Amino acid sequence: MAQLPSRSFGSVSVAMVTPFHADGSIDIDSAVKVADKLVNDGCDALVLSGTTGESPTTHQPEKNELVREVKAAVDGRAMIVAGAGSNDTAHAVRIAKGAQESGADGLLVVSPYYNRPSQEGVYQHIIAIAESTDLPVMVYDIPGRTGVAISDVTLDRLAEHPLIKAVKDATGNVPQGFERITRTGLEYYSGDDALNFAWLAHGASGVVSVAGHVIAAGLRALVTEVDDGDLPAARAEFTKQAPIIEAIMGGGQGAVMAKEALKLLGVMPSAAVRLPLVGASEAEIENLRVALEADGYL
Numbered sequence: 001m002a003q004l005p006s007r008s009f010g011s012v013s014v015a016m017v018t019p020f021h022a023d024g025s026i027d028i029d030s031a032v033k034v035a036d037k038l039v040n041d042g043c044d045a046l047v048l049s050g051t052t053g054e055s056p057t058t059h060q061p062e063k064n065e066l067v068r069e070v071k072a073a074v075d076g077r078a079m080i081v082a083g084a085g086s087n088d089t090a091h092a093v094r095i096a097k098g099a100q101e102s103g104a105d106g107l108l109v110v111s112p113y114y115n116r117p118s119q120e121g122v123y124q125h126i127i128a129i130a131e132s133t134d135l136p137v138m139v140y141d142i143p144g145r146t147g148v149a150i151s152d153v154t155l156d157r158l159a160e161h162p163l164i165k166a167v168k169d170a171t172g173n174v175p176q177g178f179e180r181i182t183r184t185g186l187e188y189y190s191g192d193d194a195l196n197f198a199w200l201a202h203g204a205s206g207v208v209s210v211a212g213h214v215i216a217a218g219l220r221a222l223v224t225e226v227d228d229g230d231l232p233a234a235r236a237e238f239t240k241q242a243p244i245i246e247a248i249m250g251g252g253q254g255a256v257m258a259k260e261a262l263k264l265l266g267v268m269p270s271a272a273v274r275l276p277l278v279g280a281s282e283a284e285i286e287n288l289r290v291a292l293e294a295d296g297y298l
Contacts, residue, residue, distance in 0.1 A: 004227055006187055008136050008165040009106060010045035010079050011206035012219045013189070014038050015052035017258050018066060020272040026062050030268035032073040034213070037267055042220030043212065045079040046070065047108055049095075051145070052210050052255045055083045057274040060098050067102035081138065085110040089125045093132040100133040107137050108168065108208075113146035119154045130163045137163050138208075142170035142191060152180070159184040168208050169199070178202045193245045197238035200226040210254035211245045214261050214297060240295070247291035256280050260288055265297060 016038065019030035035046055048070060049055045049063045058066075063082070071080045082099035084107045086092040096107055109129050111122050130137045139158060143149035149171065150158075158164050169177050170191030181188050181203055190199035190207040199207070200223060212219050218241050225234035248257040259271040260280045271279060280288070292298045 005203055005205040007205045008187055009081060009138055009189065009206065009208075010043070011223045012043050012212065012216060013045035013047055013079075013081065013206065013208045014043055014212035014216060015047045015050040015208055015210055015254075016070075017213065017255055017262065018049065018053040018058055018062075019259070019262075019268045020270060020274065022270050022272050024272060024274055026058070026066070027268070027270065028065060028069050030270075031066055032069055034262060034267055035070045035073055035078075038212070038216050039074055039078045041212075041216035043078055043216050045081055045106075045206075046074070047081045047083065047208055048104075049099075050083040050085070050108055050140075050208075051110075052258065053083065054255055054274055054277065055085055057277075060095060063095065064098045064102040067099055067104050071103040079105045081106040081108050083108045083110070084129055085113075085140070087112040087115050089128050092125070092129050096129050096132045096135075100135055104135060107133065107135050108140055109137050110140040110142065111146050111148055111150055113148075116147050119151050122148060122150060123154050123157055126158060126164075127161060130161055134163070136165045137161075138166040138168050138189065139164060140168045140170070140191065142168075144170070144172075152183075155180060155184060155186075159186050166205065169204075174198050174202055177204070193249050194242075196222065196241075197226075197234060200234070201231060210258050211241070211248045213258040214244050214248070214265070214292070215241050243291045244295060244297075247288045251284065253277070253280070257284065257288060260285055261292065264289060264292060 019027040082104035084096035166187035168191040187205040193211045263271040
């Protein structure tokens with residue numbers, strides 16, 4: 001049997017939404033309920049305060065409280081990974097330190113966005129955050145949002161750091177990722193639900209999913225089938241998941257649609273988001289409802 005990939009960040013994780021009350025205040029009770037559902041569905045890691053968790057519009061005391069409360073509720077059943085993303089390196093370092101103090105088990109560090117630094121700037125930014133705590137780090141490469149891709153040279157340098165263990169890849173470039181897995185020895189995680197099967201079949205360690213708010217149990221089955229070498233079963237499982245993935249991710253507003261899905265499923269009472277995000281349209285919610293009903297979730 002082929003050796004399985006190493007998994008410092010588990011194999012099935014969800015980039016968890018941050019629930020809000022209708023007035024926009026953080027809803028910790030619903031966050032705990034969502035986390036418990038995801039772990040029961042098969043997640044062995046949860047990413048808090050990533051982009052799907054609306055990290056640009058949540059503040060550090062909220063982020064710290066979220067880590068503390070979810071960590072306590074999960075009670076060792078899953079790894080708690082905290083987003084430490086900012087285009088201000090000093091701010092990102094403060095977030096990382098607060099996450100560790102609040103009990104996080106690992107960090108997700110996105111390359112700096114909007115200000116488009118050089119590759120040396122990207123490297124120095126990520127290293128500064130990695131060296132601010134003793135937590136393992138997953139680097140997040142998503143050039144469609146940040147405006148800057150992590151180059152091969154930069155990734156090779158980052159891979160030399162003992163705390164940088166993994167990459168969440170949302171570049172859409174599976175062949176490049178396959179080559180990087182082999183060259184760097186870093187663990188790779190799919191950051192694009194539409195490519196989960198492709199990444200796993202190419203040796204990725206796991207997935208960091210948004211659609212997993214609904215299909216986490218299916219993702220656990222998908223990983224198990226790939227691990228067992230049963231690619232036909234894995235392909236069939238992924239095909240079954242595709243309509244839910246499209247309904248949640250097809251419009252590019254995963255945070256919005258994941259919240260609507262959780263509301264439709266009765267997991268949390270409000271799908272409120274903070275500006276500049278706005279709620280889903282009636283047509284989007286209806287399409288989501290149809291997909292959930294067709295797959296037996298409703």
